[in-house]
Amino acid sequence: MSIDRRKFLKLAGLAGVGLGISTPDLLFKGSAAASSGHSKAMAKERLALVIDIRKFKTEEDYKRVIDACHSIHNVPTLIAEKNDPKNEVKWIWKDSYEHTFPDQQDEFHPEAIKEKGFLLLCNHCDNPPCVRVCPTKATFKREDGIVMQDPHRCIGCRFCMAGCPYGSRSFNYVDPKDYIEKTDPAYPRRTMGVVEKCTLCVERLAKGLGPACAEVSNGGIVFGNLSDPNSEVRKLLASNYAIRRKPSLGTLPSVFYIMGGEENAG
Amino acid sequence: MLDKALTGSKKYWTLVFVLLSLIGVGTLAYLYQFKNGLGVTGMSRDVSWGFYISQFTFLVGVAASAVMLVIPYYLHDYKKFGKIVILGEFLAVGAVTMCLLFIFVDMGQPMRMLNVILHPTPNSILFWDATVLNGYLFLNIVIGWTTLHAEKKGLPPAGWVKPLIYLSIPWAVSIHTVTAFLYAGLPGRHFWLTAIMAARFLASAFAGGPALLIILAMIVRKHTKFDPGKEAIQSIGKIVAYAMTANVFFIILELFTAFYSKIPGHMHAFQYLFVGLEGHSKLVPLMWASVVLAVVSLIMLIPPSIRNKESNLVKACVAVFISLWIDKGFGLVIGGFVPNPFDGVTEYWPTLPETLITLGVWATGFLVLTILYKVAISVREELGTAGGEK
Numbered sequence: 001m002s003i004d005r006r007k008f009l010k011l012a013g014l015a016g017v018g019l020g021i022s023t024p025d026l027l028f029k030g031s032a033a034a035s036s037g038h039s040k041a042m043a044k045e046r047l048a049l050v051i052d053i054r055k056f057k058t059e060e061d062y063k064r065v066i067d068a069c070h071s072i073h074n075v076p077t078l079i080a081e082k083n084d085p086k087n088e089v090k091w092i093w094k095d096s097y098e099h100t101f102p103d104q105q106d107e108f109h110p111e112a113i114k115e116k117g118f119l120l121l122c123n124h125c126d127n128p129p130c131v132r133v134c135p136t137k138a139t140f141k142r143e144d145g146i147v148m149q150d151p152h153r154c155i156g157c158r159f160c161m162a163g164c165p166y167g168s169r170s171f172n173y174v175d176p177k178d179y180i181e182k183t184d185p186a187y188p189r190r191t192m193g194v195v196e197k198c199t200l201c202v203e204r205l206a207k208g209l210g211p212a213c214a215e216v217s218n219g220g221i222v223f224g225n226l227s228d229p230n231s232e233v234r235k236l237l238a239s240n241y242a243i244r245r246k247p248s249l250g251t252l253p254s255v256f257y258i259m260g261g262e263e264n265a266g
Numbered sequence: 267m268l269d270k271a272l273t274g275s276k277k278y279w280t281l282v283f284v285l286l287s288l289i290g291v292g293t294l295a296y297l298y299q300f301k302n303g304l305g306v307t308g309m310s311r312d313v314s315w316g317f318y319i320s321q322f323t324f325l326v327g328v329a330a331s332a333v334m335l336v337i338p339y340y341l342h343d344y345k346k347f348g349k350i351v352i353l354g355e356f357l358a359v360g361a362v363t364m365c366l367l368f369i370f371v372d373m374g375q376p377m378r379m380l381n382v383i384l385h386p387t388p389n390s391i392l393f394w395d396a397t398v399l400n401g402y403l404f405l406n407i408v409i410g411w412t413t414l415h416a417e418k419k420g421l422p423p424a425g426w427v428k429p430l431i432y433l434s435i436p437w438a439v440s441i442h443t444v445t446a447f448l449y450a451g452l453p454g455r456h457f458w459l460t461a462i463m464a465a466r467f468l469a470s471a472f473a474g475g476p477a478l479l480i481i482l483a484m485i486v487r488k489h490t491k492f493d494p495g496k497e498a499i500q501s502i503g504k505i506v507a508y509a510m511t512a513n514v515f516f517i518i519l520e521l522f523t524a525f526y527s528k529i530p531g532h533m534h535a536f537q538y539l540f541v542g543l544e545g546h547s548k549l550v551p552l553m554w555a556s557v558v559l560a561v562v563s564l565i566m567l568i569p570p571s572i573r574n575k576e577s578n579l580v581k582a583c584v585a586v587f588i589s590l591w592i593d594k595g596f597g598l599v600i601g602g603f604v605p606n607p608f609d610g611v612t613e614y615w616p617t618l619p620e621t622l623i624t625l626g627v628w629a630t631g632f633l634v635l636t637i638l639y640k641v642a643i644s645v646r647e648e649l650g651t652a653g654g655e656k
Contacts, residue, residue: 085310085311085612086305086309086310086311086612087305087310087311088311095608098609099608099609099610100608102607102608102609103531129452129453129454132389132390133390133391133392133452134387134390135381135382135387135390135392135393135396136378136381136382136384136385136387136390137385137387138381153378153381153385154374154375154378155373155374155375155376155378155379155381155382156304156373156374156375156376156378157369157372157373157374157392158314158315158372158374159390159392159448161311161314162314162315162449162452162455162602162603163452163453164454164607165452165453165454165455165607166454166607167311167312167606167607167608170311171304171311171314171374172303172374173303173304173305173307173309173310174302174303174305175302175303191375192303192374193303193304193373193374193375194374194375195374246454249453249454250453251453
C-alpha cells in the first residue's frame, strides 16, 4: 500500500488527537522549561490564586473565607476550638507576616504590612515536593496544576508533611468525625490516619464554579488560569507587586500575595 | 536447626519470657493506638515524625553495620572474624525486623501498607527504602542460615551463597544511604538538607552497630560457651574507634557550615538542640549527654593502651551506643522539624503508649536476635567449636 504525503499528515494528526497530546508540547517541553524556569511552561492550564491583602481589613474578612472553606469540606474545626494545636486540621487559616514569610520579612517593612494577617493554604506548587515523596501516588498533580490527594489510597506515612516546606498539610491524628461542627452531606468526610489539605475546590470547579474562598472574599482572593495572559490573575500580577512564599526553594507556588504599600495596606 | 531454640537453660527461657511480656504490653499499647489514632503519641502537625521513625533510622544503621564484619572476613579473608560474622548477620536480621515494625506502627493506615507495592512509585524514596530493606532482610536470613547449616554439616557453604554475600556488601551501604535520602532531599528542612547526611549516617552506623555487637558478644561469652575470640573483639573495637572519629568529624563539619555561614535556617536546629530556641529546650540535656558520651568514648577508644583492655573497650562501646542512640535515634529526626515551616517551635516528647510500643518493637527484635543467637551458639556447642583460642 502506498501512502502520499497528504494522507500521512492526516493520519499523523489523527494519531496526535487520539493520544490527547499536541506535538509541540511533546517536542519542546524540556527547552521551554529551561528558559522559563517553570517545569510545565507549556501547560494550557495552571490554576492559581492571587490574594490581595489590601482587601482584608477586618477580622470578619478572614473569618468569612476560612469558615466558607472549612464548613463545606467537613474540616474537623472543633479540634482547634478545643485548643489542641497538636492534632489540628486546617485547609486555610490566618497567620502573621513573620510566620508567612520567615525568609522574606524585614524589620524595616511598613508597619501596616507587618501587622497584617495573611491567609495560608496549600500553594498548589508547580514543582510540588509532596507529590515527589508520596510512596503510593495518593498525592498527585492534575493537568490543571491542582495538587490533589486521594484519601482512600493514603497510608498515613506523613512523608508529604515532612516534604511540604509550607506546613500546608494536616494529618488526622484523631477521628475527624467527632470534631466536625456540622457535617455537609455533599462532601465526603475523611477517615482517621490520612493526610488532607486544600484541593482548590475541585468539586466546585467540576460544576463550573470557582473556589469557595474566592467567592466569599469580596475580591480579596482572585482565582484564574496563570497560563492565560488575559486572565484576571495575570492582569493583577502584571499591575501589582506580588510575592510568593519561600521562592528560593524552587517549588513555584501558585498562590500569590499582593502586598501593597502603607497607603493601602491598612 | 530451629529446634535448637526450643531447648535451653532456665536463663534462656527467662529471657524469652521477659521479651514476650514486653511484646505483649507493646501489642496492647499498639491496639490502643490503632483504635484511637496516632493522636495518642507525642507527634503533632509540626513534628509529624517522632520516636518510631527515629528508632527506625537508628536501627537501619545497626543493620547496615554487619558489613563491617562481612568485608574483612569475606573480602580480605580475615579469619579471626570467622566466628563472630554470623552474630553480625543475625544482628542485621533482628535490626531490620525492628525497622520494618517501626515503619508499620508509624502508619496512619497500616491496613493499606501494601499500597506501596500495589502502586509502586519510583520517585518516592520511601518506595526504595521499603525495597532495599526487605531485600537486605532476605539476604541476611539466607546467608546466615545457609552458612550456619553448612558449618553444622561440616561442609563449606554452597557455591551460590558467595555471590549473595558479595551482593550484601553494597546492599548494606544502600540501605543506609537510601534512609539518609529520605531526609536529605527535602526542600525547606535545613537541618536535613545536607549532602553529607548519607556519609554521616554510615559513619555513625559503623560505630554504633559494631559497638552493640561487642556488647552482645560479651554478654554471649559470659552466659554460654561461645567465645568470639579476644582478637576479633579488639579488631571490631578498632572499627568502632575509626568510625566514631569519622562521625564526630562529620558533625563538626555540619557545625562549621552552619555557624560560619551564619545562615539562620542552618543554625536554628543546632541552636534548638544544644542551647534551646525561643525558650524551648526540652532536648538540650539529652543532646549534651550525647556530646559528653561521644567525647568520653573517643578518649577511651583512640589510645590503644586504653582500648586494648577489654573492660575499657566495653565501657567505651556502651558510651558510643548511647551517644549515637540519642543523636540519631532522637535528635536528628526531631531537630529537623524545629523550627517548623512558620519559624515557630513546637516541641515533641514521646507519650506512654508510644514508649510502650517502642519497647515492644525493640523486644521483638531482641527476641528474633535471641532465637537466632541461640541456634548459632547451640550448633557450635554441639560441634565443640564454640570455645575461643586459648
